[in-house]
Amino acid sequence: MxxxxxxxxxxxxxxxxxxxxxxxxxxxxxxxxxxxxxxxxxxxxxxxxxxxxxxxxxxxxxxxxxxxxxxxxxxxxxxxxxxxxxxxxxxxxxxxxxxxxxxxxxxxxxxxxxxxxxxxxxxxxxxxxxxxxxxxxxxxxxxxxxxxxxxxxxxxxxxxxxxxxxxxxxxxxxxxxxxxxxxxxxxxxxxxxxxxxxxxxxxxxxxxxxxxxxxxxxxxxxxxxxxxxxxxxxxxxxxxxxxxxxxxxxxxxxxxxxxxxxxxxxxxxxxxxxxxxxxxxxxxxxxxxxxxxxxxxxxxxxxxxxxxxxxxxxxxxxxxxxxxxxxxxxxxxxxxxxxxxxxxxxxxxxxxxxxxxxxxxxxxxxxxxxxxxxxxxxxxxxxLGLRADAPKKSLMFSPQIPASWDKLSVRNYLFGKSSISINFRRTGLTSLSYEISKDDDDPIKLQFEPSLPAFARINRVLIDGKAARISPNQSDYLKPALSLETTLKRRTLIEISFTGGIEIEVPDSPTQTGDRTSSLKILEVMPSSANSLNLSVEGLSGKTYKILARAPNGIQEISGAAIKGDENGWKAISIEFPATEGDPVYQVKLIQIRPR
Missing domain, CATH: 1.50.10.10 (Glycosyltransferase)
Structure with missing residues (x-):
């Protein structure tokens, strides 16, 4: 299993x-x-x-x-x-x-x-x-x-x-x-x-x-x-x-x-x-x-x-x-x-x-x-974005791994009679690797479509040390950042290096039994043509929330929120919602973050 x-x-x-x-x-x-x-x-x-x-x-x-x-x-x-x-x-x-x-x-x-x-x-x-x-x-x-x-x-x-x-x-x-x-x-x-x-x-x-x-x-x-x-x-x-x-x-x-x-x-x-x-x-x-x-x-x-x-x-x-x-x-x-x-x-x-x-x-x-x-x-x-088609010997792998995760392991994903394991590693801010291994020699066609930080510019993609042919996407945020096809061997290593970009992390909001809803809601994270990341968020009136942002080249400008300090390589961003009369109500706010 x-x-x-x-x-x-x-x-x-x-x-x-x-x-x-x-x-x-x-x-x-x-x-x-x-x-x-x-x-x-x-x-x-x-x-x-x-x-x-x-x-x-x-x-x-x-x-x-x-x-x-x-x-x-x-x-x-x-x-x-x-x-x-x-x-x-x-x-x-x-x-x-x-x-x-x-x-x-x-x-x-x-x-x-x-x-x-x-x-x-x-x-x-x-x-x-x-x-x-x-x-x-x-x-x-x-x-x-x-x-x-x-x-x-x-x-x-x-x-x-x-x-x-x-x-x-x-x-x-x-x-x-x-x-x-x-x-x-x-x-x-x-x-x-x-x-x-x-x-x-x-x-x-x-x-x-x-x-x-x-x-x-x-x-x-x-x-x-x-x-x-x-x-x-x-x-x-x-x-x-x-x-x-x-x-x-x-x-x-x-x-x-x-x-x-x-x-x-x-x-x-x-x-x-x-x-x-x-x-x-x-x-x-x-x-x-x-x-x-x-x-x-x-x-x-x-x-x-x-x-x-x-x-x-x-x-x-x-x-x-x-x-x-x-x-x-x-x-x-x-x-x-x-x-x-x-x-x-x-x-x-x-x-x-x-x-x-x-x-x-x-x-x-x-x-x-x-x-x-x-x-x-x-x-x-x-x-993980895993979609198997074992009869056609084809596997879709379209991961959307949280920006705060520097590693992830998947063991024994069953594909027909094959067992597949995946090891993801993040090295620094601009390098990702995916090691995919399986327990037999049956060929499997891999369609690989990973997510990358918004505005990241791909330097190179290597498959087992050799340059890969890719189809990059820098215009449609509803599609993966890149797409490539390869044939999986017993061990296949895909390495991606890039420059620039910006990532967002929303800290978890633990809930205790009996609590009411109060956490920040992320409605949309959308790159704009003006090279800024637009966040549509919803929060309770009178409440202040924190999100984290990380950009290898730093953050040039932010609107709708304020940078409050550094946390382990991330910028802590404070989002305030103005108080209203009566009970707190949820309000929508637009945050714009422009990386350098």
């Missing part, structure tokens, strides 16, 4: 505990079979552990963590389990009680097929496992189930936009509350269906089903256009929550727009604008992302779907932030998830917390797998 070593011991330990939390979800029921449950709760007055049911959607979400750290065998079992209970029309089950083998669960209870999202997410998750494991035999085994599941998606698209509908197929993002009012289709369901079409298109090509491949391609293109246009609100400058039965947009601000962004499905500029909202205090508390903005009339900090903080949604938001290179807010959310490991349910993560105070809701499940898994998914997909 994959393990990590960063300069932050709490993050390293949280990663290990998250793996343990996930492993404890594998259950062998003598009547039902071996599968993955959603979590564990107290027994209360009963004789068995609370909760502990099999949930299809949770399994799909959890699979991105479990596949990522290499537990292929458990995920094969989980997907086979769900396939066994697939409905005749292709729908994948939402939840199965441990007692389902002794009662008429599927016939007399309404919960088994409650949700629509489980079916497309199942397709996407199986495909994700195939991409990293290369297990073609599993695809051949589950191909009838996958085709049947995709047919369910097609059959429940009544308006021809390439996406099935909540109004026809079932629940998605929300199970109760105001977000269900007049609901036709939500952005979460749309994202999972788009990813399912992509998956079926690729898998049908492998299975030599050209008719299905072409159909999936048509559905994908139609759904891609629908998602990017129908869910965009030009006036608000962001993607919205849902489409209504009355043909309008539900413009509520929710965290759910993060799901298509995690998959990289949205226009980069528009996604970046949307992330500004997700990173702000209206969605982001100091312990994670609220499902619904605290500015909504329907907001209730104690409500299950109308304001509570969900760690799994926080993981989606962090993954989205990394996907569109908002790495400072992505790291803040990742640290919040890691810290939660050591509060409340020691070693595990709760299901849901209050939107106003750092504490779980009373009804929250104390050991929720899809909460724990989000320590892992944003780290692998986001901070």
């Amino acid at each position: 994959m393990s990590i070593e960063t300069p932050e011991p709490a993050l390293n330990l949280a990663f290990e505990w998250a793996k343990a939390a996930m492993d404890k979800g594998m259950v062998d029921n003598p009547e039902l079979g071996y599968g993955l449950v959603a979590g564990w709760g107290p027994a209360e007055g009963g004789a068995r552990p609370g909760f502990g049911w099999f949930f299809g959607g949770d399994a799909a979400i959890n699979s991105y963590a479990m596949t990522g750290y290499g537990d292929f065998e458990s995920m094969r079992a989980a997907f086979r389990f769900l396939a066994k209970f697939q409905r005749a029309d292709g729908k994948i089950t939402h939840e199965i009680s441990q007692a389902a083998g002794m009662i008429k669960w599927f016939e007399e209870y309404p919960y088994a097929f409650y949700h629509a999202d489980t079916t497309p997410f199942y397709i996407a998750a199986v495909y994700n496992l195939y991409r990293q494991s290369g297990d073609i035999k599993l695809i051949e085994e589950l191909w009838p189930n996958l085709k049947n599941a995709y047919q369910f998606c097609i059959d429940n698209d009544s308006d021809g936009d390439g996406i099935l509908e909540n109004s026809k197929a079932g629940l998605g993002a929300s199970e109760l509350g105001s977000l269900l009012e007049d609901l036709h289709q939500d952005i979460y369901l749309a994202a999972t269906n788009l990813e399912a079409s992509f998956a079926i298109r690729e898998l049908a090509e492998i299975m030599k089903d050209t008719q299905l491949r072409d159909l999936a391609e048509q559905k994908y293109q139609r759904a891609f256009a629908s998602l990017n246009e129908l869910y965009w609100n030009q006036t608000e400058g962001r993607y919205i929550y849902a489409l209504t039965k009355s043909g309008k947009q539900n413009t509520e601000v929710t965290a759910w727009a993060a799901v298509p962004m995690m998959f990289g499905q949205l226009d980069a500029r528009r996604a970046s604008l949307t992330i500004r909202t997700l990173s702000s205090s209206q969605i982001s508390s100091d312990w994670g992302a609220r499902m619904l903005t605290n500015r909504s009339p329907a907001y209730d900090p104690m409500a299950y779907n109308n304001g509570g903080v969900w760690p799994f949604l926080t993981g989606f938001v962090a993954s989205a932030e990394y996907a569109y290179r908002h790495n400072h807010s992505g790291l803040a959310h990742l640290r919040q998830l890691a810290r939660m490991t050591f509060d409340h349910s020691l070693g595990f993560h709760p299901e849901i917390l209050s939107g106003d105070f750092y504490r779980p809701l009373d009804e929250s499940v104390p050991h929720q797998l899809f909460s724990s898994g989000m320590v892992i998914t944003p780290f692998i997909r986001g901070l």
